[in-house]
Amino acid sequence: MTEQKRLTSRDVWPLVHAERAALAEDLADLDAEGWATASLCTGLSVREVLAHLTASARLNPVTWFAGVLRCRFDFDRQVAMQLERQLGSGPAETLGRFRQAVTSTRKPPLPAVALLGETVVHGEDIRRPLGIRHTYPAEALTAVAEYYAMR
Template structure:
């Protein structure tokens, strides 16, 4: 006896979603491992995410992996639609009393698929971008899978949903020198895919890794992350 017919498009979307979540979980696990031996001074290091320390960025990631659509909406209402206030409130909820507790809370959500009303690829982007927000100031390097950072680059170049990225790169030609990512037209900005992702999301420090006549235009569009 056969089961009900399955829409091929639905099946394909399911597998794409499953693959994205596997990448999210892998990136979270790698970040937890990279931060496992930090000193108190390193936890207090300013990140590339404006006004947040390394420890606070990790708590922010934990919060994002702990919010459902319902709890996110409840927080928005509670904060009277002040989204920055909601972010700060949720970060404080997950910070914990010590850095060890902050890290332990993050470890608990490594395999979570809980999310606010965002696509899974946005969660992957958040994990990679905020991971680099803390790694770069700490001098930690991660070689992200090429396919993963390419997928994130493709997402951000067409989206302003979580962070302004599409508008930031408007009128520029982006070209990765370590993978297939290429988009847009205009003055050239080229370099590593990860650096393009970080610059697209407003991290001016990563413009130092890029080349082309469009780099200074992009740098000028990078503001508070």
């Protein structure tokens, strides 16, 4: 059995961008009821999870740490603050903000593969309650599984 080549950050970003774009496309025609659907993230709607994904695509280490300081190291509060910033005035604005972040390479102080994992996992947190099926590239799922296995 041959060992699979580990992906570099340069290899991972196109996978992140493709998964973000696929999620945006899956949500393009969602109605108000769909946006309000409870996601698989306890206490968060589909719209709120998408706003969370947008926030992680817009942060960098400096803005992430500034938010942590502002929230006095209360990470849940910091996540809620970032989510609120990205929600916008309604679902159309939430989706628009996410679409603007699809090709972003900004990230909190995490490896790029962590953003791929977040996009895959939260993508399912959104899609499953809506009954949307998505097929992921094996390369993306393998990279995520290897990353999580190391944790």
